[in-house]
Amino acid sequence: MEKKPYMKPTIVRHTPGGVLNKFGRPPQTVPMRRIEGFDVSELAGEYGSPLFVLSVRELKRKYRELDRTFRTRYPDFQLAYSYKTNYLKSVCSILHQEGAWAEVVSGFEYDIAADLGVPGGRIIFNGPYKTRGELKRAFENGSIVNIDNYDEMQVIEDLAEEFGRTLDVGLRINMDLNDPPWHKFGFNYESGQAFEAVRRATSGGKLNVVGLHMHTGTYVDDLTIYSRGAQGMIDFYRLIRDNFGVRLKYWDLGGGFASMNTLHWAYLPAEQTTPTVDQYADAICSVLLAADLGGEEPPKLFIEPGRAIVDDPFYLITSVAAQKRLPNGRRAVVLDTGMNMISSVQWYRYQFQSAQDSGTTVEDTTVYGALCMNIDVINHSLSLPPVRRGELLVIPRVGAYNLSQSWQFIYLRPAVIAIDDGRVHVIKRAETREYVQQFEQVPEDYSLPREPADGAAS
Amino acid sequence: MAVKFTNDVTLSKSGFLFDHASGQTYTLNPTGQFIFRLLEQGEESERVLPQIVAEFNVSESTARKDLDDFLRQLHELGITE
Ligand SMILES: Cc1ncc(COP(=O)(O)O)c(C=O)c1O
Numbered sequence: 001m002e003k004k005p006y007m008k009p010t011i012v013r014h015t016p017g018g019v020l021n022k023f024g025r026p027p028q029t030v031p032m033r034r035i036e037g038f039d040v041s042e043l044a045g046e047y048g049s050p051l052f053v054l055s056v057r058e059l060k061r062k063y064r065e066l067d068r069t070f071r072t073r074y075p076d077f078q079l080a081y082s083y084k085t086n087y088l089k090s091v092c093s094i095l096h097q098e099g100a101w102a103e104v105v106s107g108f109e110y111d112i113a114a115d116l117g118v119p120g121g122r123i124i125f126n127g128p129y130k131t132r133g134e135l136k137r138a139f140e141n142g143s144i145v146n147i148d149n150y151d152e153m154q155v156i157e158d159l160a161e162e163f164g165r166t167l168d169v170g171l172r173i174n175m176d177l178n179d180p181p182w183h184k185f186g187f188n189y190e191s192g193q194a195f196e197a198v199r200r201a202t203s204g205g206k207l208n209v210v211g212l213h214m215h216t217g218t219y220v221d222d223l224t225i226y227s228r229g230a231q232g233m234i235d236f237y238r239l240i241r242d243n244f245g246v247r248l249k250y251w252d253l254g255g256g257f258a259s260m261n262t263l264h265w266a267y268l269p270a271e272q273t274t275p276t277v278d279q280y281a282d283a284i285c286s287v288l289l290a291a292d293l294g295g296e297e298p299p300k301l302f303i304e305p306g307r308a309i310v311d312d313p314f315y316l317i318t319s320v321a322a323q324k325r326l327p328n329g330r331r332a333v334v335l336d337t338g339m340n341m342i343s344s345v346q347w348y349r350y351q352f353q354s355a356q357d358s359g360t361t362v363e364d365t366t367v368y369g370a371l372c373m374n375i376d377v378i379n380h381s382l383s384l385p386p387v388r389r390g391e392l393l394v395i396p397r398v399g400a401y402n403l404s405q406s407w408q409f410i411y412l413r414p415a416v417i418a419i420d421d422g423r424v425h426v427i428k429r430a431e432t433r434e435y436v437q438q439f440e441q442v443p444e445d446y447s448l449p450r451e452p453a454d455g456a457a458s
Numbered sequence: 459m460a461v462k463f464t465n466d467v468t469l470s471k472s473g474f475l476f477d478h479a480s481g482q483t484y485t486l487n488p489t490g491q492f493i494f495r496l497l498e499q500g501e502e503s504e505r506v507l508p509q510i511v512a513e514f515n516v517s518e519s520t521a522r523k524d525l526d527d528f529l530r531q532l533h534e535l536g537i538t539e
Contacts, residue, residue, distance in 0.1 A: 006516035009473070009490040009528040013535060014483045138506070325527065329534035361473075361487040388520075 008386040012363045019177075031385075032353040032394040035315055036419045040355040047320040050391065052204040052403065056094060056420035058313035060307065063098045063124035066257075066305060071278045073285035076300045080124045082246055082255045085306025085400050086314075089149070090418060092116055103304040107134035108146075114141070125171065126213065135159060139167055146170035146213040147250070148186055154200060160206035160346040170211025170252065171197055177216050177225045177234045185215060195243075202244045209246045210236065211299075215254025217348070218307060219263065221273050223283040224303050229253060230287035237293075252302035253284055259311035261348040261397050262284040268395070277308075293362055308333065314399030316342060317355070320391045321370060332366045334385060338369030338376045340409045342402045343394065345378050355392035356387055361385060379389060408436055409447060459504075461497045461529070462539040469494055471497060477537065484535070489514065497538075503529060 036055050044051055063079070072075045080103035081095045086107060092102065093116050102113035110345030113123050120141025120299055127135075128148045131157050138145050139159060147153050147169055153335050160167045172186025173194040187194040201207045204414040216229050240246040258274040264274060274284075287297060339345050362383040369376035378395075387393070406413055410429065416428040465479035469509040473491045475484040487492055493512060497508050503525075510521045 003515040004488075004513060006514035006521075008524045009493050010487045010505055011490050011494075011528070011531055011535065011537075012485045014485065121488050325530060325534070359491075361485055443512065 004077070008388065010361050010363060010386050012361055024275065031355060032359050032396075033357070035394070037422065038396055038419055038424070040317055043417070043424075044317050044319065044392055046423075047417055047426070048334075049317055050116060050414040052092065052148070052414060052416040052428075053315040053317060054397070054399070054416065054418040054427065055313045055315070056418050058195075059091065059094060059097060062309045062313060063095055063100065065277050066309065068305065069097060069281045070285065070301070072366040073281050074289060074298075074301050076298070076344040078300060078302050080122075080252075080302055080304045080307065082300075082306030083112065083250065083302045084404055085255075086310045086403050087112055088403060088427060089116060090425070091310060092401075096098045099238075103186075107131060107137075110134060110138065111141075115390075117360065121299060122302070125187075126215075126304075132159070133151045136162075139163070144170060144211065144250070146172045147197075147201070148172050150197070150200070153197070156208045157204055165207050166206055168208045168210045168249075169201065170213050170250070171201065172215075173197075173208060173212060173233075173236065175216070175229060176343055177229055177232075178220070178222075186213065189232055195239065198240045198244055202246065202324055204424045209240070210242075210249040211252060213247060213248075213254065213302075215256065215304065217256050218258040219258045220276060223275055223279055224335065225256075226253065226280060226283040227287050230284050234288065234291040234293075242261060247296075248299040248301055250300040251288070252304065255304040255306050257308035258306050259307050259397060259400060261344070261350065262313060264349050266349075273382065275430075276413070280371075299376050311400035314396050314397070314402075316395040316398045316402075318393050318395060320389055320393065322389060325386065326366065331384075332365050332368060333365055333384065334368045334370065335393070336370050337414070338371035338379065338409075338411075339408045340369075340371060340411075341397055341413065342378070343405050343407075344398070344402050348350060348397075349395075350379055350395050352379075352393055352395040354387055355394050412436065460500045460502050461532075463498075464536055464539050467537060469498065475537075480536075484537075489524075490528060493525065497532075 035053055055200045068081050078101055080101040082103045083092060084105055087391040092112065096116065096118055100116050101122040101124060103124045103126060104110045104113055104132065110125060111124060120143045122418055125143050125145045126140045130152060135145065135155060136159055147156065156167060156169060164372050172368045174183055174186050178431040187197040198209055212233055214229055214233060216225050237248055257280050259272045260274060266352050267390040288301060292300065318335045318337045322334045324332050325333050362385050365382050365384045367379040367382050369378050415426060415430040418427045465477050468476045469491065472488045475486055493506055496509060507522055507525055510525065511518050
């Protein structure tokens with residue numbers, strides 16, 4: 001007689017709200033067996049687990065939606081992709097093919113863009129620490145430079161002297177928009193610092209202020225931050241135009257748009273709280289376009305999103321290393337990857353699914369990462385069907401900041417593949433130990449003998 | 459040794475378990491139901507394992523580990539003594 005298919009026996013206690021969670025949604029039991037038509041277990045079989053997977057189609061869709069939405073409202077518009085969010089070369093290159101400029105915050109990032117072939121004039125150089133050499137190169141290449149502080153202004157004035165010409169610069173400003181306000185970058189508007197900075201920049205005769213830049217936060221889901229920020233930008237522009245004769249070529253509202261991941265402290269899921277691209281564009285463009293600039297054409301508008309473009313198109317395939325019962329009866333699962341690869345678990349309540357059809361009974365589970373560290377918890381409460389060692393899970397929306405902020409710790413970092421129109425490209429190979437240790441050397445004095453001494457282990 | 463149930467419990471055909479004393483409810487998957495029915499009939503816990511292996515497509519070692527886990531869970535949930 002044919003035996004019945006086996007599933008690990010489970011009993012799940014119903015919580016007071018029944019099996020519905022507090023959002024009234026049934027727990028996630030739908031397995032995610034495929035990513036864009038590719039079988040998850042085949043991908044893991046071929047490229048290993050854990051494995052990052054990029055959907056190129058989703059990446060392009062995100063970019064195009066943002067670009068189109070802003071461009072139809074504000075004709076002189078340009079998106080500059082925030083490199084720090086994910087500077088895998090293929091990701092940046094695809095976005096440049098789509099028309100993005102580069103927004104970089106260090107010489108390292110600047111070099112990535114330049115090496116990919118991005119023309120200097122399409123690179124925006126921000127960031128609180130730029131060396132003299134990096135600034136020099138940026139001006140020589142015609143890049144846009146936004147000044148963060150007086151020390152940097154001084155260096156740029158020296159460069160202007162060296163070049164024997166005035167240099168076009170932007171100024172980074174900040175406003176009291178959020179709570180707590182982001183005061184780290186640039187010069188503060190409300191306290192008059194920004195006004196002073198423009199006075200200082202224009203009075204030296206070496207700098208020409210042509211841009212204003214403001215980045216107000218990240219995962220900003222309060223639209224009024226953008227509309228108030230845009231209004232502040234207009235007011236400030238009028239002020240410096242009237243006082244110092246400044247003529248802006250651009251204003252740049254930075255990045256900060258939210259993705260579809262839900263924050264730990266959020267009561268509602270992101271689907272209900274993250275504004276649409278239309279709403280972000282309206283909040284910014286309607287204010288800027290209504291500005292009375294006395295007949296002057298509104299300056300070019302830049303935005304520098306990162307998270308909103310690359311978070312959603314990336315998936316992380318991971319497998320179950322072990323299952324255990326905690327002393328309080330809760331089920332726990334240990335994964336083959338940890339928070340060193342998805343450090344955004346500090347902010348995000350990642351929701352994820354099994355890649356197998358493991359039955360419809362789910363149980364509230366604590367999901368641990370693979371690091372031998374107590375803090376490595378990927379999800380404190382996830383509804384998961386019974387899973388066994390080796391079974392695969394898929395964590396969606398892992399593209400923002402995780403890869404660029406990942407750190408090599410205890411394990412080697414996994415490969416990254418891109419799925420594009422039925423094809424798979426490896427865009428980053430898995431690390432090897434040789435790669436990780438390539439710059440290390442053990443001086444002769446500290447070397448161990450290779451051959452065991454006579455009578456070893458005796 | 460036969461497993462002793464703490465309270466009066468009823469398991470429905472669909473795997474819905476009701477604890478009459480506490481009012482607490484649970485869901486068991488098919489394998490869980492299979493084991494539960496045997497225990498309910500007074501089957502000794504040591505005799506459950508071979509019946510799982512006979513009924514389902516599973517190795518003895520996996521079934522043993524899962525059964526231990528399941529029995530411990532029943533105990534931790536206060537369903538068995
Ligand atoms: C200057 C600047 N622009 C853009 C961004 C991108 O932000 P986000 O990923 O929230 O869109 C950042 C991120 O910190 C930034 O510092």
